[in-house]
Every structure is written in C-alpha cells, then in structure tokens.
Amino acid sequence: MRFLSGHEAHQDLTYGDVFLTPSRSQVASRFDVDLSSTDNTGTTIPLVVANMTAVSGRRMSETVARRGAMAVIPQDIPVEVVTDVISSVKSAHPVIETAITLSPNDPVDTALSLIGKRAHGAALIIDDSGKLLGIVTAADCRGIDRYAQVHSVMSTNPLVLNAADFAGVGAAGVRFDGAGTAGAGADSAHLRAAFNTLHDARVKLAPVVDAEGNAVGIVTRTGLVRSSIYTPALDARGRLRIAAAVGINGDVAGKTEALLAAGVDTLVVDTAHGHQEKMIDALHAVRSVNPTVPVVAGNVVTAAAVADLVEAGADILKVGVGPGAMCTTRMQTGVGRPQFSAVLETAAEARRLGKSVWADGGVRHPRDVALAIAAGASQVMIGSWFAGTHESPGDLHDDGTGRLYKESFGMASARAVAARTAQSEAFDRARKGLYEEGISSSKMYLDPKRPGVEDLIDDITSGVRSSCTYAGARSLEEFHERAVVGVQSAAGYAEGRPLDTSW
Numbered sequence: 001m002r003f004l005s006g007h008e009a010h011q012d013l014t015y016g017d018v019f020l021t022p023s024r025s026q027v028a029s030r031f032d033v034d035l036s037s038t039d040n041t042g043t044t045i046p047l048v049v050a051n052m053t054a055v056s057g058r059r060m061s062e063t064v065a066r067r068g069a070m071a072v073i074p075q076d077i078p079v080e081v082v083t084d085v086i087s088s089v090k091s092a093h094p095v096i097e098t099a100i101t102l103s104p105n106d107p108v109d110t111a112l113s114l115i116g117k118r119a120h121g122a123a124l125i126i127d128d129s130g131k132l133l134g135i136v137t138a139a140d141c142r143g144i145d146r147y148a149q150v151h152s153v154m155s156t157n158p159l160v161l162n163a164a165d166f167a168g169v170g171a172a173g174v175r176f177d178g179a180g181t182a183g184a185g186a187d188s189a190h191l192r193a194a195f196n197t198l199h200d201a202r203v204k205l206a207p208v209v210d211a212e213g214n215a216v217g218i219v220t221r222t223g224l225v226r227s228s229i230y231t232p233a234l235d236a237r238g239r240l241r242i243a244a245a246v247g248i249n250g251d252v253a254g255k256t257e258a259l260l261a262a263g264v265d266t267l268v269v270d271t272a273h274g275h276q277e278k279m280i281d282a283l284h285a286v287r288s289v290n291p292t293v294p295v296v297a298g299n300v301v302t303a304a305a306v307a308d309l310v311e312a313g314a315d316i317l318k319v320g321v322g323p324g325a326m327c328t329t330r331m332q333t334g335v336g337r338p339q340f341s342a343v344l345e346t347a348a349e350a351r352r353l354g355k356s357v358w359a360d361g362g363v364r365h366p367r368d369v370a371l372a373i374a375a376g377a378s379q380v381m382i383g384s385w386f387a388g389t390h391e392s393p394g395d396l397h398d399d400g401t402g403r404l405y406k407e408s409f410g411m412a413s414a415r416a417v418a419a420r421t422a423q424s425e426a427f428d429r430a431r432k433g434l435y436e437e438g439i440s441s442s443k444m445y446l447d448p449k450r451p452g453v454e455d456l457i458d459d460i461t462s463g464v465r466s467s468c469t470y471a472g473a474r475s476l477e478e479f480h481e482r483a484v485v486g487v488q489s490a491a492g493y494a495e496g497r498p499l500d501t502s503w
Contacts (some may be wrong), residue, residue, distance in 0.1 A: 014339055019493075026248045060392055096383060097218045100124070204221055302346065325361075
C-alpha cells in the first residue's frame with residue numbers, strides 16, 4: 001500500500017479518514033478475485049467473527065464456515081460446552097444447513113421462538129427416531145393459537161431431497177468459480193440440479209433426508225447459489241473450521257490442551273490489553289503444549305507490541321483498542337488508537353517478522369473491510385455488525401413497532417464481567433463489577449433486507465471483491481501491494497455517502 005502523492009498522513013487515521021483510488025486494471029470480473037487469507041488459518045474469505053458472547057456461537061460458527069469465514073468461540077464459555085460446539089460444527093455438512101427440529105407435539109409458541117434462530121425461517125418436524133414427518137414455517141404459525149401443537153399446522157408432504165445427491169459436494173479441495181462451473185465438476189451439476197428442482201416446484205427450501213427417511217437438514221435456493229460461489233473453510237478432513245479463545249488467567253495450558261483435543265483449528269489468546277507480561281506468560285503456556293494450529297494474540301496497536309508477542313510465540317496479532325461499537329475504553333481511559341493507522345503500523349511490523357494481523361473492530365461498511373486489508377490485515381474481525389442477525393446467540397425481540405432486534409453487549413461490560421466471574425466469591429465479583437469498559441445492553445436491529453449473517457457476508461465480500469478490481473488485484477496480497485490510499489476531510493467522507501431521499 002502507498003499513499004496518494006501529497007496525502008501522506010501527519011496524524012493517525014480512522015477508516016473514515018481515508019479512501020482508495022482506482023488504478024489501471026486487467027481484472028474483468030469481481031469473481032476473478034481470490035479472497036483466501038494468507039495467514040494459514042484456512043479461511044477462504046477474510047472475515048472472522050469476534051469472540052463476543054452475544055455474537056459468536058454454534059449457529060454462527062457453522063454458517064460462516066460454510067461460506068469460508070471462521071468464528072471464535074469466547075473464552076467465557078465452559079470448556080465442556082465449547083467441546084460440544086466444536087463437535088457440532090465439525091459434524092455439519094458443507095452445503096446442507098443444519099435445521100431446527102421439533103417434535104409433532106411441541107407447541108406453536110416453541111416453534112416461533114426457535115424458527116427465528118435460522119435465516120431460512122423453517123423447522124423440521126421429526127419423530128423420536130429422527131424420521132421426517134413434516135415442515136413448519138413462521139408463516140404457517142401466524143394467527144395460530146400459540147398453545148396449539150405443530151402437527152396441526154405443519155406441511156406433511158413437502159418436496160424432499162436426498163442426502164446422497166450431496167455426497168462429496170463441497171468437500172475439501174473443491175473450489176468454485178463465480179459461475180459455479182470451472183473446477184467444480186460434479187459439484188456444480190448437483191448444485192444446479194437441486195436448485196432447478198426447487199425452482200421448478202416454486203419452493204424456496206426443502207428438507208434433506210437420508211435413505212431411511214431420517215432428517216439430515218435443509219437446503220434453500222439461495223444457499224445452493226451461495227455454495228457455487230463460496231468455498232467453505234474446511235480442515236484437512238473436510239470438516240468446517242472453528243476457532244476458540246483462551247484468556248490470560250487461570251490454567252491457560254490446561255484449557256489449551258482441552259481445546260486442541262476437541263479439534264479447534266485456531267487458538268486466540270485474548271485480553272483487552274495485549275501488550276503486558278501476563279499475555280507473554282500466557283503465550284509461553286500455550287506454546288508449552290506445542291500447538292500445531294495458528295496462535296492469535298491481542299489486542300495491540302503498536303509495532304513494539306507486535307515484536308514482543310511474536311517473540312513470545314504469536315503467529316497472528318489481533319489489532320484494535322477501542323474501535324468496537326460496544327467498547328467505551330477510549331471514552332473511559334483515553335487509551336486506544338485510530339484503527340486504520342493501528343493496522344497499518346502493526347501489519348508492517350508483522351510482515352517484517354513473517355507474521356500476520358487481524359483488524360479487530362471499527363468496521364461499519366464493506367469499504368472499511370477493504371481498507372483494513374489494504375493496510376495489511378490478513379483478515380478482519382467483526383462483532384456488533386453480526387450481532388443483529390438470525391444466527392447470533394440470543395432471542396429475537398420486537399421493539400413494539402414491528403422492528404426485530406437482538407441484545408448485544410461488550411466483553412468488558414459489567415454484564416460480561418459478571419458472567420466471567422460467576423465462580424468467584426461474591427465480594428470479589430462486587431469489586432470487579434464496579435468497573436467496566438463496555439456497553440452492557442444495546443439493541444442491534446435486524447436489517448429487513450439483510451437479516452442473516454450470510455446476507456451481510458454477501459454484501460461485504462461483494463464490496464471487497466470490487467475494491468480489488470478497482471486496484472487491479474486478483475488476490476488479497478496483490479490488493480495490499482497495489483492499493484493507493486488518500487486522506488480526506490469529513491466532507492469528503494460525507495460526499496461518498498448515498499442519499500435515500502432527495503435533498
């Protein structure tokens with residue numbers, strides 16, 4: 001990356017302070033751009049779901065990995081629960097979506113509370129042996145007594161697809177192009193055939209069953225198209241990838257061993273202030289277990305911190321202090337750094353040492369993700385932006401006007417601290433509860449046009465791909481090398497914002 005002539009920075013910059021200029025390009029299509037990361041984590045798009053309790057969980061992890069990203073399970077979750085989540089994600093199919101399942105005698109109220117946790121808006125009705133009995137959607141439940149049983153509203157003869165038709169589809173090593181043809185072979189044919197079956201039947205989704213009629217999951221028309229565009233993030237055994245975080249306190253080596261035994265693909269050693277002795281000790285503890293997976297550490301914002309944590313054993317540095325939507329650190333302490341400059345400096349030092357950085361926080365639009373990668377980040381962590389989606393943990397709420405939202409909170413908030421210290425003595429919990437550096441409750445509204453995390457991924461990757469074509473880059477590494485960045489005023493940023501009404 002280089003600055004446009006005469007635009008060299010004399011102060012630290014945020015993403016809003018900068019812009020990318022177009023260059024002569026031979027890249028004809030955004031689908032000619034390879035978005036795979038270069039930091040050995042195995043992701044095929046440069047997005048990581050932040051380790052926030054209100055954002056990253058089982059459903060989120062499975063869904064984003066299917067599209068090539070990776071989620072980080074928070075450190076506050078008990079190890080046995082994390083192990084169960086990893087097992088669940090690892091057993092998920094790279095194309096067929098895991099479905100919400102209900103028994104025929106479950107009430108409509110239960111169906112409505114669970115259907116909203118998946119963007120496809122349906123649940124499968126199964127018997128005690130797992131055989132498919134029917135399917136129910138949110139539309140089927142509208143206007144129905146909430147205490148009625150779902151067998152009274154379910155569709156008992158839905159279009160059904162066979163799991164055998166998806167055997168090997170999306171397996172490790174298979175890559176798709178934008179048209180879903182070149183290099184896809186039989187995969188493309190299966191995806192196209194399944195899509196056409198749903199299209200001809202005029203249905204948006206269909207259950208998938210095995211040879212015995214047991215429910216396997218759901219496919220949707222949109223999901224099938226996405227599977228022709230995205231390459232899932234898969235490990236060497238063809239299973240979806242997932243990461244997990246450990247803190248810097250307690251038995252760090254013991255938790256690391258447990259996570260590695262569970263099959264985690266990336267370890268994140270996480271604390272708000274990463275450039276401290278306890279982080280270095282924690283990295284030494286992690287390295288004592290001899291992990292063969294990438295080790296991420298943070299958060300940091302300076303080159304000196306990168307050098308120290310790399311020396312202690314970090315492969316990837318998590319960059320960002322205070323830019324997150326739920327974070328009050330800068331207002332509380334004055335500590336932090338504008339994110340674009342933080343990424344630019346730390347990425348340069350990491351590259352000098354043969355390592356990588358993740359830009360953590362501060363992204364509000366696809367342009368911000370592109371700018372972080374232009375500055376040198378291998379991937380971008382997203383938290384609050386993904387909180388308001390069907391796949392994030394927590395229940396959907398109605399604000400009284402019909403708008404749906406989910407609650408989000410910062411990981412240094414009083415709410416998160418209370419959960420993290422639940423096993424401590426009451427007096428110690430009370431002491432720690434007096435201090436917080438995060439918002440404890442915030443309404444994250446679902447965008448009616450993009451209510452699912454996959455919708456947001458489509459939006460983000462579309463923007464990043466286009467940014468690469470403007471720069472004439474076919475890969476993220478080439479994009480970083482070719483990117484030309486200028487510095488703008490607040491008026492310059494405002495000029496680039498679209499207007500939804502006339503002036």
